[in-house]
Amino acid sequence: MIGWLAVLVVAIVLVIQFIPVERNVSTVPPGQSFERTQKVPANVAAILKVSCYDCHSNNTSYPWYSELQPGAYFMAQHIKEGKEELNFDEFNDYSKRRKKAKIKSIISQIEKDQMPLKSYLLLHHDADLTPEQQKVLMQFFQSELEL
Numbered sequence: 346m347i348g349w350l351a352v353l354v355v356a357i358v359l360v361i362q363f364i365p366v367e368r369n370v371s372t373v374p375p376g377q378s379f380e381r382t383q384k385v386p387a388n389v390a391a392i393l394k395v396s397c398y399d400c401h402s403n404n405t406s407y408p409w410y411s412e413l414q415p416g417a418y419f420m421a422q423h424i425k426e427g428k429e430e431l432n433f434d435e436f437n438d439y440s441k442r443r444k445k446a447k448i449k450s451i452i453s454q455i456e457k458d459q460m461p462l463k464s465y466l467l468l469h470h471d472a473d474l475t476p477e478q479q480k481v482l483m484q485f486f487q488s489e490l491e492l
């Protein structure tokens with residue numbers, strides 16, 4: 346009985362590997378236009394690249410394990426929702442009002458330790474913001490609000 350159950354579980358895991366997911370890739374490196382237009386300092390850009398662009402840009406970097414289901418499915422959902430709310434590659438097209446609202450939202454998400462998503466950090470430890478990195482990001486986005 347246990348043997349058949351194990352076979353069934355393995356079969357299901359194998360079958361779901363064939364569920365296709367849409368990949369979020371572009372030939373343009375993520376964040377370029379945002380970083381140029383907003384004159385983002387290099388240390389801020391480096392943090393955004395590791396911690397935010399996978400879900401908030403048009404170009405996700407996919408390590409090998411990201412191909413595995415069911416993780417790939419959930420990641421694709423996060424990317425879709427994340428980009429809808431905030432896409433650094435489309436930031437320059439936002440209205441002035443929307444830009445301001447998004448910057449305020451970024452500050453509050455970081456302040457409340459809500460971004461990057463906790464489920465993402467399980468496999469992406471390097472994306473977890475240290476208190477120092479949170480400070481760097483908040484200072485930068487605060488200064489953007491004063492412009």
Ligand code: HEC
Pocket residue numbers: 393396397398399400401422423424426427430431447450451452454455460461462465472474
């Ligand atoms: C694993 C994917 C993922 C990563 C990485 C990620 N986010 Fe998000 N983000 C989301 C999703 C999904 C949403 C929308 C749902 C929600 O708020 O939980 C979101 C929402 C947001 C919002 C809310 C936008 C609004 O309209 O108010 C902001 C701001 C934000 N993220 C900023 C960031 C910042 C800054 C980083 C990097 C420090 C980051 N996110 C990293 C997935 C991600």
